[in-house]
Amino acid sequence: MTSLPHIEAAASLDAAFVDLDLTARLRLVEELGGRAVFTTSLGIEDQVITAAIGLAGLSIEVATLETGRLFKETVDLIAETEERFGIAIKRYRPAQDDIDAYAAKYGLNGFYESVEARHACCHVRKLVPLAKALEGASVWVTGLRRSQSGNRAATPFAEYDAERNLIKINPLADWSLDAIDAYVEREAVPVNPLHARGYPSIGCEPCTRAIKPGEPERAGRWWWENDEKRECGLHVPEAAIPSLNSSSL
Numbered sequence: 163m164t165s166l167p168h169i170e171a172a173a174s175l176d177a178a179f180v181d182l183d184l185t186a187r188l189r190l191v192e193e194l195g196g197r198a199v200f201t202t203s204l205g206i207e208d209q210v211i212t213a214a215i216g217l218a219g220l221s222i223e224v225a226t227l228e229t230g231r232l233f234k235e236t237v238d239l240i241a242e243t244e245e246r247f248g249i250a251i252k253r254y255r256p257a258q259d260d261i262d263a264y265a266a267k268y269g270l271n272g273f274y275e276s277v278e279a280r281h282a283c284c285h286v287r288k289l290v291p292l293a294k295a296l297e298g299a300s301v302w303v304t305g306l307r308r309s310q311s312g313n314r315a316a317t318p319f320a321e322y323d324a325e326r327n328l329i330k331i332n333p334l335a336d337w338s339l340d341a342i343d344a345y346v347e348r349e350a351v352p353v354n355p356l357h358a359r360g361y362p363s364i365g366c367e368p369c370t371r372a373i374k375p376g377e378p379e380r381a382g383r384w385w386w387e388n389d390e391k392r393e394c395g396l397h398v399p400e401a402a403i404p405s406l407n408s409s410s411l
């Protein structure tokens with residue numbers, strides 16, 4: 163598929179999704195043909211999408227980035243989710259050589275020292291494995307929601323991702339956290355026990371803390387950085403993150 167059909171398909175899906183429920187949105191993705199990959203962090207939004215794919219038996223691949231720094235609760239949830247929905251979740255892991263090179267330059271936990279070092283760690287442990295997961299895919303499904311943060315407030319249902327030359331689908335873009343909770347309850351979806359301990363957004367263990375009442379949902383991610391737009395680079399163009407490139411190791 164060339165970029166023009168991608169652009170047209172993205173615009174068409176973006177308009178069509180407005181009146182559809184989650185399963186119908188994902189069925190439209192399936193009908194596009196080609197390889198569709200859903201990347202899950204095992205967070206509560208992603209668990210809803212995994213459930214919808216599993217319960218409807220959709221041919222959308224489910225993949226996760228096993229960074230090597232995840233909470234034990236998150237790793238355990240991968241197997242539990244596979245069993246609950248009878249699906250296989252493909253694990254993508256960072257290369258040991260890249261981790262060693264990072265540790266030699268910044269130290270294993272060097273991400274606390276500077277934004278550059280943090281972005282370099284996310285590059286090795288997340289972005290490189292993500293690129294592998296999306297190799298040859300024409301569609302990338304994510305669990306982004308507009309109300310997760312100001313940075314995500316304009317998340318469309320579907321858009322053309324020029325950097326990766328694929329269609330990026332956000333079928334939960336208009337969902338509230340209450341709607342997510344209701345789905346989880348109704349479909350008995352297994353969720354990370356950390357959510358009940360004050361972690362609405364869960365990433366790698368050393369970079370995630372519980373939030374206090376009234377704090378934004380993503381305030382516990384990279385909390386030591388004083389930047390409202392902090393992200394790991396998965397959902398912002400690499401060009402927008404100056405230190406995120408192969409020479410950052």
Ligand code: SF4
Binds near residue numbers: 229283285394
């Ligand atoms: S979230 Fe933290 S540990 Fe995980 S890849 Fe990014 S900097 Fe590294």
